[in-house]
Amino acid sequence: DGGITQSPKYLFRKEGQNVTLSCEQNLNHDAMYWYRQDPGQGLRLIYYSQIVNDFQKGDIAEGYSVSREKKESFPLTVTSAQKNPTAFYLCASSLVIGGSYEQYFGPGTRLTVT
Amino acid sequence: AQKVTQAQTEISVVEKEDVTLDCVYETRDTTYYLFWYKQPPSGELVFLIRRNSFDEQNEISGRYSWNFQKSTSSFNFTITASQVVDSAVYFCALSEAGGYNFNKFYFGSGTKLNVKP
Numbered sequence: 001d002g003g004i005t006q007s008p009k010y011l012f013r014k015e016g017q018n019v020t021l022s023c024e025q026n027l028n029h030d031a032m033y034w035y036r037q038d039p040g041q042g043l044r045l046i047y048y049s050q051i052v053n054d055f056q057k058g059d060i061a062e063g064y065s066v067s068r069e070k071k072e073s074f075p076l077t078v079t080s081a082q083k084n085p086t087a088f089y090l091c092a093s094s095l096v097i098g099g100s101y102e103q104y105f106g107p108g109t110r111l112t113v114t
Numbered sequence: 115a116q117k118v119t120q121a122q123t124e125i126s127v128v129e130k131e132d133v134t135l136d137c138v139y140e141t142r143d144t145t146y147y148l149f150w151y152k153q154p155p156s157g158e159l160v161f162l163i164r165r166n167s168f169d170e171q172n173e174i175s176g177r178y179s180w181n182f183q184k185s186t187s188s189f190n191f192t193i194t195a196s197q198v199v200d201s202a203v204y205f206c207a208l209s210e211a212g213g214y215n216f217n218k219f220y221f222g223s224g225t226k227l228n229v230k231p
Contacts (some may be wrong), residue, residue: 040123041219042205043159050216058218088157097216100147100166100209105159 004106006091011111013085021092021109029104031097032074037058037088037108046089049074050097056092073101078111085113117141118208120222127196128230135191135225137206143167148182148189153224158207162223165189196229205231 004025008025013019025032031050049068050051063082068074074093078085088110092103119138127133139148150162163173167181174182177194193200205226209217 026196040223042118042223045218048216056216061227090157092159093131100164100217102161102164103219104161105151108157110157 004091004093004104006089006106006109008075008109009036009107011109013074013111013113015113016078016080017113018077019085019111021078021089021111023074023076023106024072025074025091025093025104025106026072027093027104028071029093029095030071031101032068032093033060033079033093033094034064034066034074034076035090035092037090046076046099078113085111087111116221116222117220118206120204120225121223123223124156124226124228126228126230129198130195131198132192132194132203133136133227133229135193135204135206135227137189137191137222138210139187139189139206141187141210143210145211147209149209149219150180150189150191151201151207153205155202169187169196193227195214196227198229201227201229 007022033048034046042062046064047066049055055066055068065077090108091106094101094103148165148166151159153159170182179192181190203226205224206222208220
């Protein structure tokens with residue numbers, strides 16, 4: 001079955017620690033995205049990548065970093081510089097980067113930092 | 115300014131009732147795309163529909179239907195004979211233009227639908 005996997009489902013970290021969220025897709029999509037969702041709010045774009053070894057900042061990139069070494073994988077690191085990291089993180093992919101293509105989402109990772 | 119407005123924060127209905135979720139968008143582009151997603155309690159966003167700005171035909175898929183009206187910049191979603199499994203948060207999204215340049219998705223803040231048995 002094709003799809004997007006994110007692991008882990010729940011993640012707990014102490015303040016000051018970096019943490020990496022995994023995102024893998026087997027849809028053969030070129031474009032991948034990371035979003036953050038806070039309670040009662042819509043999605044905000046953190047980073048996106050349209051091709052291997054290329055990625056761009058979204059609206060709220062500060063305190064986050066990404067890499068795209070393989071087409072299938074787009075991990076997100078939440079660094080200690082992110083002031084309010086507790087949130088629900090969603091990874092998505094689309095066939096290519098253009099806005100006409102729907103994005104498909106993974107199940108999400110709920111990060112809690114204390 | 116909000117590109118996508120979902121004014122209904124939360125709606126509660128009883129099973130078998132029809133319910134309409136409103137979506138109003140704002141754009142100056144002539145080419146744009148509208149989407150609806152469903153987010154059940156598990157968290158994953160599920161793609162429901164994509165509509166381009168040149169196609170104003172309404173669409174029906176089973177109990178789901180969508181009404182796209184450019185004159186009022188609205189793309190409303192109706193669930194007929196609602197079921198408990200329809201309980202979720204529903205998001206409307208807009209993407210401007212097309213082609214192979216990055217076009218950001220603008221998501222509304224979502225409407226939480228509660229369907230009670």
